[in-house]
Amino acid sequence: MRAARMHREAGPRGASPRTDAEGRRMVTLARPCIGMEEKRAVMEVLDSGAIAQGPKVLAFEESFAAYCGTKHAVALANGTVALHAMLLAAGIGNGDEVVTTPLSFAATANAVLMAGAKPVFADIDPSTMNLDPENACAALTPRTCALLVVHLYGLPCDMDSFQSLAERGNLLVLEDSCQAHGATYRGRRAGSLGDAACFSFYATKNMTCGEGGMITTFDDGIAERARRLRFHGQDNGGKYIYRELGFNYRMTDIAAALGLCQLEKLPSMNDLRHTNASLYRRLLAGIPGLILPPVVQGAEHAYHQFTVRVVRKDFGLDRDELARALSRSGVETGIHYPLPLHVYPQFTALGYRWGDFPNAERVSGEVLSLPVGPHLCGEDIAYVAACIREVAEHAVP
Ligand SMILES: Cc1ncc(COP(=O)(O)O)c(C=O)c1O
Structure with missing residues (x-):
């Protein structure tokens, strides 16, 4: 890849590009942005001696509910x-069906199985x-009792249509807002768009606790039961009084301290994702066979991933060939996801087969996530775009 052809762009902030031992540019797909604030906050919890679930978790819940605009977190x-x-x-369990997407991280549909219900995929x-x-x-x-929608890559689903479908069928709308x-x-935040929602704070997410999760809801009953389930089914306040089978699903104050700092930075980190995404849109426009993420009226993307589709017959190379070419130039990419969920054993056991969901099957062979996170500056994005243009120029459709 000829570095001289690289577009030079002012970075969205002062981050300097990373290089390997030989001085070659490296653009990683994801990297948590952890600063002194997070380090101080974690040290404070460690020094306090109270490191399991405690006041930091409570404070994180209050701040996250306020951020999402929900009553509970x-x-x-x-x-x-x-x-x-x-x-x-x-209230979902044995005998219930939950309609969901086959194009997601496995956790979405696995959780339906874990609850004893049946995931019913739709394309x-x-x-x-x-x-x-x-x-x-x-x-x-x-038997359908809920729609479990996933805002994939950070793009909100068509919630108006799902809400009217739910009203007609008396169904719950649950959001997998993990991305x-x-x-x-x-104008309303993901997490506040249905009856309840879930978030992940895994290391690569738009904000992280290392590992962590959150349920947001307006519903008092769902919130109360979720609190009970995370603590072995104990009544809130009733130590060793078990109302039902529960789990140890608690978050630690160490993770919550990280989460509080990250939540404060989330708006500016998301702004950087938007700046990077806009730059890609400008620099990658018009390449045949390279489909950029959609812009949907009324929906503001969180750009957890900037996922393009590579259509071989027009681009000249397939997704995997482009990924390999980028890797040779020090650009890390991701495939979200290489196969749709319905072909994995836990779902073929329910009768699903390749061929059931042609859109998800085709798209899973085309998707390629480009680095877009706030750890990158404009020069990095311009470099990735220049690499893709160079590959496209030499590819023969
Ligand atoms: C769409 C989706 N659902 C669920 C999860 C599960 O979250 P976690 O990895 O925190 O368990 C993730 C995280 O990777 C995700 O992307």
Whole structure:
């Protein structure tokens, strides 16, 4: 890759590009932005001697609920158990069906199985890569009790359509917002758009606790039951009084201290993601066979991922070939996700087969996530874009 051809752009801030031992540029897909504030906050908790769930978790819950605009937020150990506890707290269990997308991280549909219910997949809309409301409607049965929508890559789903579908069928709308911290739909934040929602604070997310999760809801009953489930089913305040089977799904004050600092920085970190995404849009526009993330009216993307689609017949190379070429130039990319969920054993056991969801199947062979996080400056983004342009120029469609 000829460095001289690289577009020079002013970075969105002062971050300087990273290089390897030989001085070659390296653009990593994700890197948590941890500063002195986080280090101080964690040290404070460690010094306090109270390091399990305590006042920091409470403070994090209050701040996160205020940020999302919900009445409640319940902190948990990670996003997967938050999904599990949310489903149980919403009353979902044996014999119930939950309609969801086949294009997501496995935790989404695994959590439905963990709750004892059946995930019923419906195909995605290839233009947004989110669950298609019409396909979801066609998947409803008398046993359907919830729609579990995923704001994939940080792009909010078509919530108006899902809400009207839910009203007609008396269904719950549950959001998997694990990739959508700060995303908005018609001015309201992800996490406040349904009956309950889940977030993940895994290390690569828009904000992180290392590991962590959160349930947000307006519903007093769901919040109360989720709090009970995370603590072995103990009544809140009733030590060693177990109301039902529960778990140890608690978050620690160490993680919550990190989360409080990260939440404060989330708006500026998301602004940097937007700046980087806008730069990609400008520098990658018009490349045949390279489909950029959609812009959806009324929906503000959180750009957890900037995921493009590589259409081989027009681009000249397939997704994997482009990923390998970028890797040779020091650019790390991600594939979210290489296969749709319905082909994995826990779901083929339910009768699903390759061929059931053609949109998700096709798209999973085309998607490529480019580095977009706040750890990158404009020069990094311009370098990635220049690398892609150079590959595209030499590819033969
Ligand atoms: C869409 C989605 N759902 C659920 C999860 C699970 O979150 P965690 O990794 O914190 O368990 C993730 C995180 O990777 C995710 O991206």
